[in-house]
Amino acid sequence: MNIIELKNINKVFGNESNQVHALKNVNFSVEKGDFVAIIGQSGSGKSTLMNIIGCLDVPTSGEYKINNVEVSKMNANQLAELRCKTFGFIFQRYNLLTSLKATDNASLPAIYAGVDAFERTKRAEEILSNLDLSDKYKSRPNELSGGQQQRVSIARALMNGGDIILADEPTGALDSKSGENVMKIIKQLHQKGHTIILVTHDKSIAAQASRMIEIKDGEIVADIRNADDIYEMKDKPLQVARGKLAHLKYSLMEAFNMSVHAIISNKMRSLLTMLGIIIGIASVVSVVALGNASQAKIMERINSMGTNTIDILPGKGFGDMRSGRVKSLKVSDSDYLAKQRFIDNATPNVSANGTLLFENTSVNAQLSGVGAEFFEVKGRKIAQGRIFTPEEVRNMASVVVIDDNTLNEIFPNNPNPVGEIIIFNKKPLKVIGVTEKDNNPGPMSDSMKLWTPYTTAMFKVNGNNDISTITVKVSDTVNSQVAEESIDNILTALHGKKDFFMINTDSIKQTVESTTNTMKLLISSIAVISLIVGGIGVMNIMLVSVTERTREIGIRMAIGAKQRDILQQFLIEAVLICIIGGFLGVTLSISLGTAINYFSTDFGMDFSTTSIILALTCSTAIGIIFGYMPARNASELNPIDALASE
Ligand SMILES: Nc1ncnc2c1ncn2[C@@H]1O[C@H](COP(=O)(O)OP(=O)(O)OP(=O)(O)O)[C@@H](O)[C@H]1O
Ligand SMILES: [Mg+2]
Known part of the structure; x- marks a missing residue:
């Protein structure tokens, strides 16, 4: 049975004036359980073909079917699902996330498949130990040799099953011994029933495959079968028996963890970003608290003038010079x-x-x-x-x-x-x-x-x-x-x-109340400007963060993250920054208030739970509003462009 079928695939890069015809009428199919090597010189179009097969890129024209389903009819989510559950990528330069431990790197695809943390880690450790990495679970990529990193990336490709393993020059960056080791593993995978498509420019490596397709200037020039060994699937598939809710929960938790990590690893930058929010929230909360306290104080004084009393005075009103004499x-x-x-x-x-x-x-x-x-x-x-x-x-x-x-x-x-x-x-x-x-x-x-x-x-x-x-x-x-x-x-x-005028304590009260309320509103709206400036700061830093992490986004997309997952991750990061900022702002304001209440009797601050809840809601809203644009930019990145970025 053909698992992959390509018909008249063409790929043209560039605009009309500067066109590169990278693939020309490529036709071939791959049987389930086969081991195919694609060989050709540099620039012949191997990687381009591989990216189309792996649904990271789309052909300019032609038909491409996976398991008899036309890929061009699929939407972004369905493509992500394919990358997540059907394909396993092995890249020449490993493409591991530098901040994650080996087990976390290996188990990453399972997050997007909706597997819980315990099972994820269990399966990742099992696969890593099969690849002789049982003593490296907690190592980060920079603590591993090239060969070890490539094995972690193989583990990642197998995490969700990896029915079709796509390996683009998997030995390209390795010394001959590690290269041999990796090839041995790949051959074993073939024997366990994985369909393997391997790209190389090395004839001796291609010779180890069952079938060798040679490509030159974007055209297939040879298709040679060396062996007929096709195996049934023997590897344990990933068990995911969970609903959409669990999926959402794990991807949210992952997004939260990644955000915390991103904030902690850029402490100074995060703090400076938060500063705008901190100042904004602190000033709004303080102004309201100050207003409440002085209003209460004035009210107390007015009440001491007597409740429900009206004073009648001679003259026309306050400031009437004669009133003393009248x-x-x-x-x-x-x-x-x-x-x-x-x-x-x-x-x-x-x-x-x-x-x-x-x-x-x-x-x-x-x-x-x-x-x-x-x-x-x-x-x-x-x-x-x-x-x-x-x-x-x-x-x-x-x-x-x-x-x-x-x-x-x-x-x-x-x-x-x-x-x-x-x-x-x-x-x-x-x-x-x-x-x-x-x-x-x-x-x-x-x-x-x-x-x-x-x-x-x-x-x-x-x-x-x-x-x-x-x-x-x-x-x-x-x-x-x-x-x-x-x-x-x-x-x-x-x-x-x-020839008289009256002072009515009730109307004084109303006037004071409405005046202080107006003042509170006025000063608060000035403070809101600071919040908006803070929000723009957050947006700015999120845009920088997306640019910095474009490659990470590409890797995540390649292993199965949906657009929604990426959007969620950056949005949560922005919201988290704002909530922490809001929380610090409230804390700052309360400590200021405590100090003022302690040292001064004339001034005071009176914090209400409503205003604090409102402030925190407000900072969350700022995170969502100002974080949305950068997060959407990130989620709409083309996986192949993102992967190619340095
Ligand atoms: N994004 C792109 N924009 C424009 N041209 C591209 C792009 N990607 C690839 N090409 C061109 O398409 C052709 C095929 O490139 P490809 O990366 O597929 O080669 P390759 O066979 O993988 O080479 P190598 O062995 O060096 O990795 C090349 O001429 C390259 O310049
Ligand atoms: Mg290439």
Whole structure:
């Protein structure tokens, strides 16, 4: 039975102006189990013929059948399948992968056939030991002699069965003794039933084959049969009883291992490539963390201004120069507002600057006249004593609540000042309570604060009924925006004009939130540019890597790697670089954040799992996007061109 049939095969290289007709109307067939030598001078077209037979190259015209199936009708995957399972290549220059051990080199084709690691290694060691290499399993090609390397390459050719062994000048680079040894092995393979096609320019080697075809200037000039020995297949075929999934798994694992290997063997280059990704990811993650932390901090301060409160101030707004002098707000406004159903309570606030006197100490301090609800609304807690009652507010009681700053300043030696009398602007006030330390200190955190009933502040201290602000606590069930509008309407109606403005903590919160979010987005998009630059770096280095490893790609294709396998390998390498970069970036950012959180109280970083997951997803995406083009270039290489590259 003919395993190979060639009819009128022509191969023309080059363009119209510079054509080389390497093969001219070549016709012959090879019987299963035969041993054919192709002989001819240098440049006669032997290798060209061999490459066409091995499905590494396609003829310009003619028919080529393997096992009665026309090869020209096959797609790239089917051709790869043939190279993988049917052919075994032995090259003149061995073509082993320099980074792999002998067993791994020998077992490489089985990866593309979908065999698991254990069985792969077992079979490879078995074949290597049959070839007298049992002590060289772990040696890399540069630790082996030429003859030994050629035997490893023979083992590789046999790995997936090697029904048809294609040997192009297998002894060409060897000394005569190693050459003889290799020929002996090839003859044994023939006897075990492998079909052998061997290319040589040496008549004595060709004479050892059963059939000798001589080729001259691309034409067959002689076809001589020396012996009729055709053998049945006796060698163990490779057992692959696995589905597509297992195949995918092994090729993915192989791609992953190769990528790790490639990254480790080019440490500096990989690190520099990753740098762009590291910086990009670190800045995005840091910006978001910084934004989150400062937003939380600002929110905390706003919350300390009281929840659901609206402050009403005289004037047109912040920056209104007159607002200090405008006395448009009255106690009656506050009383009127307090009666509204949507308002829990409203208190007028009066402020007075003056001198505080106690025994020999005299200091400047600020006195605020407030309502009894003030402390609850603003969330100020009492450390000792009590706050004043509504009764005392009505009666203009001369009582005062002081804060911890005042306590430390005025009563340095008396931690329990309740009951003491202090003098503010010549008016005696009795201390009834001390507030707790403010745990959300604002900008003027070390100023001394004192609170009296607003009635006391107006009539006893200031001597007039001017009030500076009104604080309104809106019912929890009412939307603060709606409340603000209603207050606006009421006061405008009362005053006949709008001579006040409001500070609504809720709307401040919303503004702060939206501002920080915008800032985060803005700075993040700048950081994304760095990520894109990083991605271009990855693409660049992958293109270099593909160029450097073109020969490796050629070898892999020759022994059965599909385009998908090659694409996968380079894509995984790019993604791996980016993921490692992303991981390092996140780590860098977190360590930076930890340091900042440790040393600084003003700044902080708040990392969210979402942003970290997002960053890592982003770096994976960059790997895929920027790695795809180089990987596709690699996978679309022509096997024969790739093999020929140095
Ligand atoms: N890729 C190519 N582009 C152009 N011409 C080519 C190409 N490959 C081979 N040739 C030409 O085709 C002819 C046959 O080359 P081939 O490599 O098949 O020779 P060979 O018989 O294997 O020689 P050798 O014994 O030196 O290896 C030569 O003239 C060569 O210059
Ligand atoms: Mg050649």
